[in-house]
Amino acid sequence: MGTATGLELGEAATTALTSRYEQHLLLPQWASAGARAVPAVVVTGFLGSGKTTLVQHLLDAGGGLRIGVLVNEAGHVDVDSALLNARQRNAAVGVRPADLSGGCACCAVSGAFGDALAALVGGRAYQELDLLFAVASVNALRSDRGVVAPWGCVSTGLSALLVAAAGRLDSLPPYVSVAGSQGLHQHTRRPAKCHAQPTADVTLVETSGAADAGALASALAGGGFLLDSVMCVVDAEAGAEMLRAAEAEEAPGGGGGGGGVGGVALAQLRAADLVVINKVDLATLGQISDLEDALRRINPSARLMRCRFGQVPPETALGAADAPCGGAAPGAAAGAVDGGMAAPEAAAPGGGAGDDATVGGGGEGFLSHEGLVARPTPRTGAGARPRPRLLRQQQGERAGNGGNGSSDHADRQRGAAPAHAVAFESVSVVLEEAPLCMACFQAWVAERLLRTPGLLRAKGVVWLSQRRRARYVFHLSGRARAECRAEGPWQGPPATRLVLIGQSDAAAAAATMPALPGGAGKESDTTSRGEDDSGLVEFSAEGVPLHGVVADLVNAQVLRAAGAAAAARAPGARFLCASGGAAPLSSLTGLAGAERPAAALQVAFRPWEGAPAGAAAWEALAGGAGAGAVLRRAYAHVTSCKCDVVAEMRLRKN
Numbered sequence: 001m002g003t004a005t006g007l008e009l010g011e012a013a014t015t016a017l018t019s020r021y022e023q024h025l026l027l028p029q030w031a032s033a034g035a036r037a038v039p040a041v042v043v044t045g046f047l048g049s050g051k052t053t054l055v056q057h058l059l060d061a062g063g064g065l066r067i068g069v070l071v072n073e074a075g076h077v078d079v080d081s082a083l084l085n086a087r088q089r090n091a092a093v094g095v096r097p098a099d100l101s102g103g104c105a106c107c108a109v110s111g112a113f114g115d116a117l118a119a120l121v122g123g124r125a126y127q128e129l130d131l132l133f134a135v136a137s138v139n140a141l142r143s144d145r146g147v148v149a150p151w152g153c154v155s156t157g158l159s160a161l162l163v164a165a166a167g168r169l170d171s172l173p174p175y176v177s178v179a180g181s182q183g184l185h186q187h188t189r190r191p192a193k194c195h196a197q198p199t200a201d202v203t204l205v206e207t208s209g210a211a212d213a214g215a216l217a218s219a220l221a222g223g224g225f226l227l228d229s230v231m232c233v234v235d236a237e238a239g240a241e242m243l244r245a246a247e248a249e250e251a252p253g254g255g256g257g258g259g260g261v262g263g264v265a266l267a268q269l270r271a272a273d274l275v276v277i278n279k280v281d282l283a284t285l286g287q288i289s290d291l292e293d294a295l296r297r298i299n300p301s302a303r304l305m306r307c308r309f310g311q312v313p314p315e316t317a318l319g320a321a322d323a324p325c326g327g328a329a330p331g332a333a334a335g336a337v338d339g340g341m342a343a344p345e346a347a348a349p350g351g352g353a354g355d356d357a358t359v360g361g362g363g364e365g366f367l368s369h370e371g372l373v374a375r376p377t378p379r380t381g382a383g384a385r386p387r388p389r390l391l392r393q394q395q396g397e398r399a400g401n402g403g404n405g406s407s408d409h410a411d412r413q414r415g416a417a418p419a420h421a422v423a424f425e426s427v428s429v430v431l432e433e434a435p436l437c438m439a440c441f442q443a444w445v446a447e448r449l450l451r452t453p454g455l456l457r458a459k460g461v462v463w464l465s466q467r468r469r470a471r472y473v474f475h476l477s478g479r480a481r482a483e484c485r486a487e488g489p490w491q492g493p494p495a496t497r498l499v500l501i502g503q504s505d506a507a508a509a510a511a512t513m514p515a516l517p518g519g520a521g522k523e524s525d526t527t528s529r530g531e532d533d534s535g536l537v538e539f540s541a542e543g544v545p546l547h548g549v550v551a552d553l554v555n556a557q558v559l560r561a562a563g564a565a566a567a568a569r570a571p572g573a574r575f576l577c578a579s580g581g582a583a584p585l586s587s588l589t590g591l592a593g594a595e596r597p598a599a600a601l602q603v604a605f606r607p608w609e610g611a612p613a614g615a616a617a618w619e620a621l622a623g624g625a626g627a628g629a630v631l632r633r634a635y636a637h638v639t640s641c642k643c644d645v646v647a648e649m650r651l652r653k654n
């Protein structure tokens, strides 16, 4: 099945996950559990690093496995489950949302999470499902409160077969106990037991990027779930810089005390069994190499794995704690750091040649799952299974050695505020009455969101007047990279719902929208009118990819040229949206450039005095040196070659 990024999953990938799962069930600790415990994987990572993207990939790769997902979300607008649901072929089922309000949610998360787990395994709908896709939304921030989102499901039949084959029949006594409201060390408090028939094969737990995974892991481990491993996703482009700052902050005299952004990131990394270095398409080999050095310093025993768009080999979702530690697998080249995979295209150690080039798909030094031959991770001994690092840490802390991770919750026990509670604020923006003018939205993004210091993340869905029927998904993450793309029609009533997350009052500052409804800008007038296409130009480059044409590069050129031309002529007119087309939707990450192919691009111009409308505006702004010319130049050689592929370039006004 194609993903939103256009990357394909092979049958081998799904089979690999299934066979990894079978191996799990045959392990002695699972067989002797006396209950049908469900393996649980905690997926953590800093804000915007790509957790949802990775989880989505694993869901796509799930094949016959019934995978439940609990999403620990920041902010009261539950964006992540909406985003996941949007891409799922699942129907939502009617499990009543649970209110998780009250208290610092990361520290109250065990109780809330416990309730979510209990409901998960006890609900009637759950009993009827083959595969559960569960989303538990838990607020990890101070200002907003979370809710547990409705759960969705898909049906397959393979899992029952696997369970039977492994001798783990559903008639085994089911038992789930989840407990604790005070974080890592008190997971036996407030026991909440639920007798039910758990039928999910694997539970993936996605934490919000601001959350400490410890409380979630404790709740899982203290219940009928077996904590399999903790994965931490890191942004290849933004990661090294952030970790440098975090380590400096943590150093004696650094003044951080773990209460800043970096403290949360370090705690997450130290708890990880597997660190996924995501977004390698945006980073140079030098950046990735620096990042890997930092990661090995912070957590020498974690496995490291590079990928883009979360495309890890699906079977790594299970058994990360089993793999040989220390980064590189035996026999793998230095830098090719997957403990469980053969790696024919090993990354160049130390950055290698091409240090200045980003590491795109298949580029030098890039290690992706494509082309890799999956094989099971070797075990360290007959039946041996190392405990996930997080559990080892907790054990160490209880034994009084302090450990490295989860000092946040240790602080909490000593009465101090948890680190994340003082580090982040979230603000939700909900506009239901009218769609937004695309140009105004773009201007707000370019002039406000991208220029507010301390704003770490923004995401959500956007309702635009130029495309009322299309549901646009917006992300701002990493190094001020903004992306907005249409993802099909609205499933429910359209509305703009955004969550902004930042340090201190950055989110609140950024949320002011002078040019949007409710604000003071005159442009807001346009939103109350009908379909408004003034200033919007959609142009398509159809027929790509062509022989001899690198669509990614062409798109990057187009966007840069259009952005530069537009920005020079009209401030705020340089933000581009990708729209759906015949080709897979693409991700236009970055304001002025894109490294990924697009089927159709949109650019909207904020009206300015004397601006011509529509296509004329496009020509006025981008005409001579703009996108049209760039496209024509890029494809010029194709028409004169012997290829039977024809480049069709169009500038199309909506």
Ligand SMILES: Nc1nc2c(ncn2[C@@H]2O[C@H](COP(=O)(O)OP(=O)(O)OP(=O)(O)O)[C@@H](O)[C@H]2O)c(=O)[nH]1
Pocket: 045, 046, 047, 048, 049, 050, 051, 052, 053, 054, 080, 207, 208, 209, 210, 278, 279, 280, 281, 282, 307, 308, 309, 310, 457, 459, 475, 476, 477, 483, 587, 589
């Ligand atoms: N270029 C590029 N963009 C990526 C990659 N992976 C994810 N993204 C984009 O990064 C943005 C954030 O991705 P998410 O998966 O939502 O990140 P997240 O970690 O779940 O975010 P939070 O839950 O808010 O912490 C989205 O715009 C993704 O499309 C990648 O490998 N390369």
